[in-house]
Amino acid sequence: MSRFRALLQSSLNATKRALTWNAEDLIPPAEKYIFGFNSKDEIKKWHLYSDSEYGGLSSASLEITDAEEGSTSTGIFSGNLSSEVEETTKWNISRSGFCGMRSKKFDGFIDLDSYDTIALKVKGDGRCYISTIYTENWVNSPGQMEDNSWQAFLYVPRDHWYIAKIPLSRYLPTWRGNVIDANLEMNPCRVLGLSLSVNAEARVPGSRMGPGDFRLEIDWIKALRA
Numbered sequence: 001m002s003r004f005r006a007l008l009q010s011s012l013n014a015t016k017r018a019l020t021w022n023a024e025d026l027i028p029p030a031e032k033y034i035f036g037f038n039s040k041d042e043i044k045k046w047h048l049y050s051d052s053e054y055g056g057l058s059s060a061s062l063e064i065t066d067a068e069e070g071s072t073s074t075g076i077f078s079g080n081l082s083s084e085v086e087e088t089t090k091w092n093i094s095r096s097g098f099c100g101m102r103s104k105k106f107d108g109f110i111d112l113d114s115y116d117t118i119a120l121k122v123k124g125d126g127r128c129y130i131s132t133i134y135t136e137n138w139v140n141s142p143g144q145m146e147d148n149s150w151q152a153f154l155y156v157p158r159d160h161w162y163i164a165k166i167p168l169s170r171y172l173p174t175w176r177g178n179v180i181d182a183n184l185e186m187n188p189c190r191v192l193g194l195s196l197s198v199n200a201e202a203r204v205p206g207s208r209m210g211p212g213d214f215r216l217e218i219d220w221i222k223a224l225r226a
Contacts, residue, residue: 028115028225030224030225031115031119031222031223031224031225032110032112032114032115032222032223032224033220033222034110034194034220034221034223035103035194035220035221036219036220037064037073037074037075037219037220038064038067038072038073038074038219039064040064042075043062043063043064043075045103045104046062046101046102046103046104047101047102047104048060048061048062048099048100048101049099049100049101049102050079050098050099050100051082051085051097051098051099054096055085055086055096056082056084056085056086056096056097056098057082057085057086057096058079058080058081058082058096058097058098058099058200059079059080059082060077060078060079060099060100060101061076061077061078061079062075062076062077062101063075063076063078064076065217072219074217074218074219075217075218075219076215076216076217076218077101077196077215077216077217077218078213078214078215079099079213079214080211080213080214081097081098081198081199081200081210081211081212081213081214082096082097082200082211083096083097083200083211084096097199097200097201097211098198098199098200099197099198099214100130100195100196100197100198101195101196102132102134102193102194102195103193103194104193105192105193106191106192106193109136109189109190109191109192110191111188111189111190111191112168112188112189112191112223113188113189114225115188115223115224115225116167116168116169116224116225116226117165117166117167117168117223117224117225117226118131118133118165118166118168118221118222118223118224119163119164119165119166119221119222119223119224120154120163120164120166120218120220120221120222121161121163121218121219121220122154122156122161122162122216122217122218122219123156123159123160123161123162123216123217124156124157124158124162124215124216124217125156125158125159125208125213125214125215125216126156126157126158126207126208127156127198127202127207127208127209127214127216128153128154128155128156128198128202128204128207128208128209129153129154129155129156129196129197129198129202129216130152130154130196130197130198130199130202131151131152131153131154131166131171131194131195131196132149132150132151132174132194132195132196132197133149133150133151133168133171133186133191133194134147134148134149134150134191134192134193134194134195135147135148135150135186135187135188135191135192136187136190136192147192147193148173148186148187149173149174149175150171150172150173150174150186151171151172151174151179152166152170152171152172153202154166155204155206155207158208161219165224168186168188171186173186194221196216196218198214198216200212
């Protein structure tokens with residue numbers, strides 16, 4: 001086939017696709033699957049962090065449960081929150097007692113502009129957790145390389161599966177764990193990653209708090225459109 005005929009055929013194919021579009025091409029599905037926790041490969045998409053990086057004594061793990069017959073595996077984020085600090089630490093930290101799991105950066109970013117809610121299927125221990133969305137830097141000055149972080153509280157009832165739904169409008173801009181006191185708007189088109197964390201001092205009415213063990217079982221994380 002000559003180059004001219006190849007270009008003509010390519011143009012005809014593109015025109016045919018444009019004429020045969022359907023509504024699903026323009027309207028995204030009502031939900032977007034972001035993360036599952038049913039295999040070791042899925043767990044590898046996350047990494048752990050805690051105050052131990054700065055001289056604290058908290059610890060965390062992320063593991064896969066053994067699937068029972070007729071069910072699938074789930075992820076277990078668990079560990080111990082300690083308010084103690086190593087005596088020999090070189091870090092001048094004012095608080096400890098936190099652990100988290102953060103997804104590795106996506107290959108590029110994901111676009112959640114068509115959605116208004118983050119949903120998580122979880123089973124917890126009565127503690128309050130923190131859900132964080134990381135977006136491409138547009139709030140900080142160009143000299144700051146950190147991603148923008150947006151956080152919302154996630155209260156997880158004890159010992160039964162629960163689908164928590166957090167509207168994107170409830171996520172507040174934060175920097176190093178502190179809310180930025182400014183009228184800012186998230187850019188959901190360029191989401192770089194997510195995290196879940198727990199803090200011993202989280203003060204949400206009715207939730208368990210203080211040092212000690214924590215355990216959060218996770219099935220999936222999705223984006224929803226009302």
